[in-house]
Amino acid sequence: MxxxxxxxxxxxxxxxxxxxxxxxxxxxxxxxxxxxxxxxxxxxxxxxxxxxxxxxxxxxxxxxxxxxxxxxxxxxxxxxxxxxxxxxxxxxxxxxxxxxxxxxxxxxxxxxxxPTPQASVAFLARVTTDNPTQHGPTVSFEMTDFNLGNGYFPSWGYSCHL
CATH class of the missing domain: 1.20.5 (Single alpha-helices involved in coiled-coils or other helix-helix interfaces)
Known part of the structure; x- marks a missing residue:
């Protein structure tokens, strides 16, 4: 070996x-x-x-x-x-x-x-929308709260001359 x-x-x-x-x-x-x-x-x-x-x-x-x-x-x-x-x-x-x-x-x-010296006219009217109806100088309000002397006619509106 x-x-x-x-x-x-x-x-x-x-x-x-x-x-x-x-x-x-x-x-x-x-x-x-x-x-x-x-x-x-x-x-x-x-x-x-x-x-x-x-x-x-x-x-x-x-x-x-x-x-x-x-x-x-x-x-x-x-x-x-x-x-x-x-x-x-x-x-x-x-x-x-x-x-x-x-x-x-x-x-x-x-x-x-x-006798009153002059007829009093006063009204409180307002619109309930953002755009009141207006045609020329006439504005139509949607609500009348008060109308002293009937100076505001809702069907005609209110005419203001500026």
């Missing part, structure tokens, strides 16, 4: 095994580096998403605050408009009362036989 060949075979086999193991180790190292690169890329993407979420939250909160401000301003404007409307309605009622009072006084004066 020749032992020298055995040791040659054994060293040759050992050398091949080492090469195979080194190749396997190199492949595993490359796989590990590829995985580490993927992990690094995913970590960057996650960080970018976290930053985007934080920016989105900030934008959302800013918009929510702005919306609350707009709602508050709308409520304030609605309350102001309601107050103004109440004042206008109240003033219109006062004017109607004064005109009725004047009409009563005029009627009493006319029925009592006391």
């Amino acid at each position: 020749d032992f020298s060949n055995n040791s040659e075979n054994s060293s040759f086999g050992s050398s091949n095994d080492t090469k195979v193991l080194n190749n396997m180790l190199a492949r595993e190292i490359l796989k590990r580096q590829a995985l580490e690169n993927k992990v690094t890329t995913l970590e960057r993407q996650i960080q970018a998403l976290v930053t985007d979420v934080a920016a989105t939250k900030t934008t959302y909160m800013t918009l929510q605050h702005a919306t609350e401000g707009v709602s508050l301003r709308q409520n304030n404007m609605a309350a102001s408009l309601q107050t103004i409307t109440q004042r206008v309605d109240s003033e219109n009622d006062n004017i109607k009362q004064r005109l009725r009072y004047l009409s009563n006084i005029t009627s009493k004066l006319q029925t009592s036989g006391v």
